[in-house]
Amino acid sequence: MIAEPNNCYKSPCNNKCPCKDYCPLGIALKLIGGKWKIPILCSLHQDGATRYNELKRKISGITNTMLASSLKELENDGMLYRKQYDEMPVRVEYTLTAACDELMPILNQLALWGVKMNNAS
């Protein structure tokens, strides 16, 4: 929940911007921010349920520290499920939640915009 509503959290950036601490856009960007969350989301979006070490292989350059912490944050923020199978050895699979199904098309629009910006410059 928003702790202390500011001037524009109800209707995002439609009135009384510039929004600050509790801007819903700021909240959204924080959820997908950091260096590795987008690659993680994209990978899971493409391939569906994926195991930890599989993710680590696919996302080249990521370290255990960052993968584990990013996954934990995404899980806490309701953006992915962590399912643990108590086999031997243990197996863990990560899957996107419905919230991400809504998010990805928006991110795709943003990416298209990014392409245009890049071609323009």
Place this chain on the structure above:
Amino acid sequence: MIAEPNNCYKSPCNNKCPCKDYCPLGIALKLIGGKWKIPILCSLHQDGATRYNELKRKISGITNTMLASSLKELENDGMLYRKQYDEMPVRVEYTLTAACDELMPILNQLALWGVKMNNAS
């Protein structure tokens, strides 16, 4: 221009993700990243052409350092115009470019998503 195309810059996150350095989504997020660019964009989007000190008043908490550097980056990235009137004293007005007219509706969708995420948790 993209210096060294990687696996997914052509069709953003539709194939061969996870995208890395040259991911168009990464490019887009970099353009609007940092602590103050969104508030600046929102302010200009709402009020149109705005002077430097006017922006500084509206965006509470921002320092000269950050306002000036953010404006310069946004200008260099083709997201706003800087118009200088050589009166005495000097007057400078900032305005969003057409690129931002396309961007803002997308950001608004993202904000709506952020609201839902916030209410859900």
Place this chain on the structure above:
DNA sequence: CCGTATCCGTTGCGATACTG
């Protein structure tokens, strides 16, 4: 009025080693 320059603390992230 519209910024720059300098300094400095904080945060994010990487590297490496280790564990249930």
Place this chain on the structure above:
DNA sequence: CAGTATCGCAACGGATACGG
């Protein structure tokens, strides 16, 4: 296999003072 723990650096951003 799926992570933690610890350390260190570099980038980001804040505070303050100054300049065209």
